[in-house]
Amino acid sequence: MDRNFNLKIKAALKPRKTPRQQRSSRVVDRILDAALVLTREQGTMAPTTLAIAQRAGLSVGSVYQYYPNKEAILLDLARRWLSAFPPVIATRASANAPDNRDALRRDLREFIDEIAALYLDNRNLVPVLEVMMLNPDLKPVVAEYDEKIAGLYAAWLMRLNPALDAARAARIGFLFMEVGHTSLIMAVRGEHTVFDAVVSDLETMWLALLTSHLEPA
Structure with missing residues (x-):
C-alpha cells in the first residue's frame, strides 16, 4: 500500500486532542474502557460511536471532542497494547x-x-x-x-x-x-x-x- 495513503489514514484516525488535564484523561479512559467492553461483547463487530458514548455515560458530542470516529477509538485502545x-x-x-x-x-x-x-x-x-x-x-x-x-x-x-x-x-x-x-x-x-x-x-x-x-x- 502507498506510504502516503497510509499516512493519510493514520492522520484521519488520530485523536482530535490529547488530554492534558486529569479530568480529560478520565474522560478518555471512560471512552476506551467502554469501547473495550463493547468489543468483547460484540466479537468481531466494531461498536458504534453512539454505543460507546452510551456505555461510557457520555454524549456523542463529548466523544467526538476526543476522537473523530470509532476506528480512532479502537486504534488508540490497541496502541496501548502494541x-x-x-x-x-x-x-x-x-x-x-x-x-x-x-x-x-x-x-x-x-x-x-x-x-x-x-x-x-x-x-x-x-x-x-x-x-x-x-x-x-x-x-x-x-x-x-x-x-x-x-x-x-x-x-x-x-x-x-x-x-x-x-x-x-x-x-x-x-x-x-x-x-x-x-x-x-x-x-x-x-x-x-x-x-x-x-x-x-x-x-x-x-x-x-x-x-x-x-x-x-
Whole structure:
C-alpha cells in the first residue's frame, strides 16, 4: 500500500486532542474502557460511536471532542497494547548474548515469559486486534507494528549470532513474531494450565529453531 495513503489514514484516525488535564484523561479512559467492553461483547463487530458514548455515560458530542470516529477509538485502545512489545524486545536485543546452551535456555524462557505476560495481562484486547485486522483502514497500522516487532526479533537474533546475515535474521524474526502471536492468542483463550503448556511448547519450538541458526552458515 502507498506510504502516503497510509499516512493519510493514520492522520484521519488520530485523536482530535490529547488530554492534558486529569479530568480529560478520565474522560478518555471512560471512552476506551467502554469501547473495550463493547468489543468483547460484540466479537468481531466494531461498536458504534453512539454505543460507546452510551456505555461510557457520555454524549456523542463529548466523544467526538476526543476522537473523530470509532476506528480512532479502537486504534488508540490497541496502541496501548502494541506499543508495549517493542521496548521488551529491544531490551533483549541490546543485552549481552548468553555464552552457553543452559544460559541460552534460561534467557529464552525469561524472554518468552515477558512476552507471554503482555498477552495475559492484556488478553481483553485480543478482540480489538481482530476487529482492526478486519478493518481495511486499521489493518495497515497493525502491519506496521508487526514489521517493527519482527525487525526487533531479527536484531535480537543477530545479537545472538553476529554471523547471521540480515535476510535470514529477518525471515526468522518474522517467524518468531507470527508463531509467537498465534500461539499466545490461542493460549490466552484457554485455562491457565493450557496457557502454561503453550508457553512451554513455544520455548521448545523457539529453542530448536534458534539452535539451528546459532552457528555460522
